Structure formats: structure tokens, C-alpha cells
Amino acid sequence: MSSLPQSVHIVFIPLLAQGHMIPMVDMVRIFASRGAVATIYTTPVNAHRFRTTVDRSSELGMPIRLVEIPFPCKEVGLPVGYENLDILPSPELLAKFYDAMGKLQKPIEKHLREQTPAPSCIISDRYIFWSSETAQRFGIPRFVFHAMGCFSVLSAHNVKHSNCSDSVTSDMEPFEVPGMPKGFKITKAQLPGNFVRQQDFEVFRGKMQEAEMAAQGVLFNSFDELEHGCVEAYQKTIGKRVWCIGPVSLCNKDESDMFQRGNEASSDAEKCMVWLDSMKPRSVIYACLGTLCRLAPSQLMELGRGLGASQQPFVWVIKRGEGDSELENWLMEERFEERVKGRGIVIRGWAPQVAILSHRAIGGFLTHCGWNSTLEGVCSALPMITWPLFAEQFVNEALVVEILRIGVRVGAKVPVRWGEERKVGVLVRGDEIARAINALVSGDEEGEERRKRAAELGQKARQAMQEGGSSHSNVSRVLQYIMAGPTQEVV
Numbered sequence: 001m002s003s004l005p006q007s008v009h010i011v012f013i014p015l016l017a018q019g020h021m022i023p024m025v026d027m028v029r030i031f032a033s034r035g036a037v038a039t040i041y042t043t044p045v046n047a048h049r050f051r052t053t054v055d056r057s058s059e060l061g062m063p064i065r066l067v068e069i070p071f072p073c074k075e076v077g078l079p080v081g082y083e084n085l086d087i088l089p090s091p092e093l094l095a096k097f098y099d100a101m102g103k104l105q106k107p108i109e110k111h112l113r114e115q116t117p118a119p120s121c122i123i124s125d126r127y128i129f130w131s132s133e134t135a136q137r138f139g140i141p142r143f144v145f146h147a148m149g150c151f152s153v154l155s156a157h158n159v160k161h162s163n164c165s166d167s168v169t170s171d172m173e174p175f176e177v178p179g180m181p182k183g184f185k186i187t188k189a190q191l192p193g194n195f196v197r198q199q200d201f202e203v204f205r206g207k208m209q210e211a212e213m214a215a216q217g218v219l220f221n222s223f224d225e226l227e228h229g230c231v232e233a234y235q236k237t238i239g240k241r242v243w244c245i246g247p248v249s250l251c252n253k254d255e256s257d258m259f260q261r262g263n264e265a266s267s268d269a270e271k272c273m274v275w276l277d278s279m280k281p282r283s284v285i286y287a288c289l290g291t292l293c294r295l296a297p298s299q300l301m302e303l304g305r306g307l308g309a310s311q312q313p314f315v316w317v318i319k320r321g322e323g324d325s326e327l328e329n330w331l332m333e334e335r336f337e338e339r340v341k342g343r344g345i346v347i348r349g350w351a352p353q354v355a356i357l358s359h360r361a362i363g364g365f366l367t368h369c370g371w372n373s374t375l376e377g378v379c380s381a382l383p384m385i386t387w388p389l390f391a392e393q394f395v396n397e398a399l400v401v402e403i404l405r406i407g408v409r410v411g412a413k414v415p416v417r418w419g420e421e422r423k424v425g426v427l428v429r430g431d432e433i434a435r436a437i438n439a440l441v442s443g444d445e446e447g448e449e450r451r452k453r454a455a456e457l458g459q460k461a462r463q464a465m466q467e468g469g470s471s472h473s474n475v476s477r478v479l480q481y482i483m484a485g486p487t488q489e490v491v
């Protein structure tokens with residue numbers, strides 16, 4: 001623990017989604033381990049998921065307060081308990097969900113007024129735009145946390161603020177994203193934001209933008225060496241300090257920290273870890289497609305076929321509520337688990353992803369390219385099979401495959417609209433999946449080079465988080481900035 005003055009108190013307000021809250025809890029632990037008092041606001045359902053992690057960190061001497069504020073589901077017309085985006089069945093309820101998030105402002109401010117030491121700074125998700133007003137009220141700085149990578153945020157910004165796609169007539173025609181330190185192409189269909197092009201979301205986007213402009217700085221869960229000049233470019237673009245302080249998942253050093261990160265692990269998880277112990281180093285493919293999209297049963301069957309046909313050992317994560325009885329019937333009829341016994345494991349529910357990816361037996365990651373998963377794969381020095389589904393995942397895929405050159409593409413060329421996965425059905429066939437797995441594990445020159453690049457990048461990720469590393473130093477800079485004192489008077 002460092003020698004920060006006892007009065008440095010950082011307030012964290014996450015978006016209630018696994019891909020946002022998990023890295024924010026890691027961030028809380030990183031700042032608390034440097035001696036800052038950290039308060040994180042959440043709601044009862046989410047607090048339940050993180051209580052063990054926070055209690056354990058507190059036992060280790062990290063001054064963390066996990067504060068539960070009731071989520072006003074009834075008030076906004078949401079079913080009770082819908083407190084995280086991974087529980088929402090479809091984006092149709094998004095407006096109500098964000099409405100409920102907005103109603104947390106008053107109780108949070110009330111709670112904050114009673115805190116000692118008084119808050120010194122707010123670090124809040126980009127989606128929590130109203131916390132900009134809270135920061136002004138308390139006369140303290142606010143830093144925006146982007147749960148996505150700087151590469152994708154800069155790409156989205158550059159496309160939006162240029163006319164680069166005006167002359168592109170087809171949604172499927174690749175065009176060059178302007179102003180990127182390293183060029184890459186994308187199609188209109190793959191641009192981030194496709195899944196919610198509702199008018200009210202445009203208003204919401206505008207508010208987030210305004211709040212970012214009012215902030216004192218921007219934090220990314222990433223590291224400078226991964227971003228290839230995008231940090232400097234984004235800093236210049238928005239005229240604000242931009243700091244990479246990750247990969248934050250690396251703060252989970254021992255297995256129990258990794259095991260309980262984000263949610264209670266499925267009962268299949270222990271069995272999986274024991275099985276992994278028996279497998280050859282770098283031999284197993286881990287397949288997990290994030291927390292939000294729920295693929296159609298027919299698509300999941302194709303994934304099962306692909307994993308089965310590849311002859312490669314695998315761990316396959318099927319999230320709760322995905323596939324349902326249709327998939328389960330197929331698995332039974334095919335005697336899937338019996339057939340792959342000794343070679344493959346299915347985890348139903350929540351997988352301890354970071355613990356699994358960190359296991360020496362894992363040799364490849366089939367991922368949807370959510371930013372956290374992408375980074376976690378990088379940290380474990382893994383080559384990846386990329387299967388983006390929606391949001392900015394196609395941009396992350398381009399980073400992994402074209403810029404970092406540690407991935408093999410398998411996914412479809414267009415996004416699935418979140419909530420409409422069942423309508424779309426099969427996007428990727430089993431034989432294509434098997435082919436991509438075999439290409440990834442191949443011992444040919446390309447495969448070897450890919451593994452070598454992944455190993456080098458993994459090492460850079462770990463170095464960034466060590467004392468003297470780029471992200472470690474950036475955390476110190478953020479703390480120095482906070483200690484420099486309030487920016488405005490309390491009103």
C-alpha cells in the first residue's frame with residue numbers, strides 16, 4: 001500500500017453491465033491497492049455478484065466500500081431484478097433501464113454528502129453522463145471510463161466526424177477508416193452503434209459526448225503498447241488527458257481472485273479446472289462469446305459441431321438462458337458430452353474466464369471480441385479465433401487480426417442485432433469453425449509466427465502493469481492529478 005494521504009477518496013460509478021462493471025471493480029482494487037479510499041456504487045443484484053471480491057480485497061487491507069442503492073425497476077416499468085444488461089432479454093427495455101440508472105443520481109449524491117473523507121474525484125462509466133453534474137456539484141474532477149479500447153473509440157469518432165463513407169454506396173463495401181495511426185478497413189454494416197439506432201439513443205449519445213467534453217480526463221482499460229499511437233491521436237482529438245491503466249484483469253493475481261471475478265462460477269467450473277490440469281500445455285481451445293448475445297439454438301449446435309469436428313481439446317461456455325431445451329435436447333440426442341469425453345468440457349452458466357485463460361493448458365481463444373475478452377486473451381498470450389457479434393466487436397476484430405496479427409477470422413461479416421439472434425439463426429457453419437480452429441493450432445510458419453506475436457504482446461501487457469510500466473505509471477499520474485486538489489467550489 002502506498003503513502004497516499006488518507007483523504008484521497010475516489011468514487012466509482014459503473015454502468016450495470018458485466019463488460020463494464022467487471023473492469024471497474026478491478027480498477028477499484030487497483031486504486032485502493034495504491035492507498036486511495038474507494039467507494040463503488042451499485043445495486044443489490046450486482047452487489048451480490050461482487051461482494052466476495054470486495055470483502056476479500058478489504059481483508060487484504062484495501063479500503064473499499066461497496067454501496068448498494070435500490071434499483072428503481074418498478075418506478076420505470078422494468079420487471080423487478082432487471083438490474084444488469086445481461087439480465088435484460090432484449091434492447092427494447094434499454095430506455096427504461098437507462099431511465100432507472102438516471103434515477104440513481106439523487107440517492108448517490110445524498111449518500112456522498114454524508115461521506116468521510118469527502119469525495120476527491122469521480123471515475124464513472126461513459127454511459128453515466130449525469131455524474132458530470134454530480135462532480136460539478138461537489139467541485140471535484142470527473143474522469144470518464146471507456147469500457148472499450150482506444151482503437152475502437154478513435155475509429156468510431158473518426159468515421160463519425162469525416163465524410164469517408166459518403167461515397168460508399170453498399171453497406172458491405174470495405175472503406176478505410178481515416179486518421180488512424182495504422183490503417184484498416186471496415187464496412188458500414190460493421191460500424192459500432194448498429195444495434196440501437198433509435199432516436200432517443202441519439203439524444204443519449206449526445207449527452208455522453210457532452211459529459212466527456214466536460215470531464216478532466218479519460219481512462220481506458222488498455223495499455224499504450226497495444227494501442228499503436230491511438231492514445232496520442234485520441235488525446236489530440238478531444239483535447240484532454242487520456243490514460244491507459246490496464247489490462248486491469250491482471251490485478252487478479254491468485255486463483256481465488258480469478259475464480260470469483262464477476263459472478264458466482266458455475267458448478268462445472270471446478271471440474272473444468274481439474275480437467276485442465278491433466279491436459280498438455282497450450283493444447284485446449286476456450287470458446288466463450290461474452291455476456292450479452294444469446295445465439296439461436298441452431299447456431300449453438302453448429303458451434304458444437306465445429307468444436308467436435310476440430311479434434312482439438314476444448315472448453316465450451318454456454319451461458320444461462322442460451323439455447324434452452326432445444327440445445328439441451330440436441331446435446332442429449334447427439335450424446336455430445338459422451339462423445340467428446342476426455343477431449344471437451346461444457347460449462348453451463350458463468351465460467352471463471354480469467355482463471356481458465358490463465359491456465360497453462362489453454363492454447364487458443366474463440367471469442368466474440370468484446371473488449372474485456374480481447375484483452376484477457378492478450379494477457380494470456382493467446383492467439384484468437386474471432387467471431388464478432390455486434391457493437392464495436394468488428395473493430396476489435398480488425399485490431400486483433402490486421403494490426404496485432406494474432407487472430408484468425410471465423411465470424412459472419414455483419415452484426416447480429418442484440419435480441420434478434422434467434423431470428424438470424426445460423427451465421428457460421430460448423431465446418432468453418434473447425435477449419436478456423438485447425439488453422440489457429442497449425443504448426444505451420446504462419447501459426448508459429450502468430451503464437452510468437454501473441455507471446456510478445458502478453459509479455460508487454462504484464463510489463464505495463466508492473467512498477468515502472470506504462471499503465472502502472474499512468475495510475476500514479478491520475479492519483480497525482482487528483483491530489484492536486486479540487487477544481488471548483490462545492491455548490
Ligand SMILES: O=c1ccn([C@@H]2O[C@H](COP(=O)(O)OP(=O)(O)O[C@H]3O[C@H](CO)[C@@H](O)[C@H](O)[C@H]3O)[C@@H](O)[C@H]2O)c(=O)[nH]1
Pocket residue numbers: 018019020022147148261262288289290291292293317349350351352353354369370371372373374376390391392393
Ligand atoms: O462466463 C463468463 C462470461 C464472461 N466473463 C467475463 O465477462 C466479461 C465480458 O466482457 P466482454 O468480453 O467485453 O464482453 P461483453 O460482456 O459482451 O461486453 C460488452 O461490453 C464491452 C465493453 O464495453 C464491449 O466491448 C462489448 O462489445 C459488449 O458486448 C469478461 O471480463 C469475461 O472474462 C466471465 O468471466 N465468464
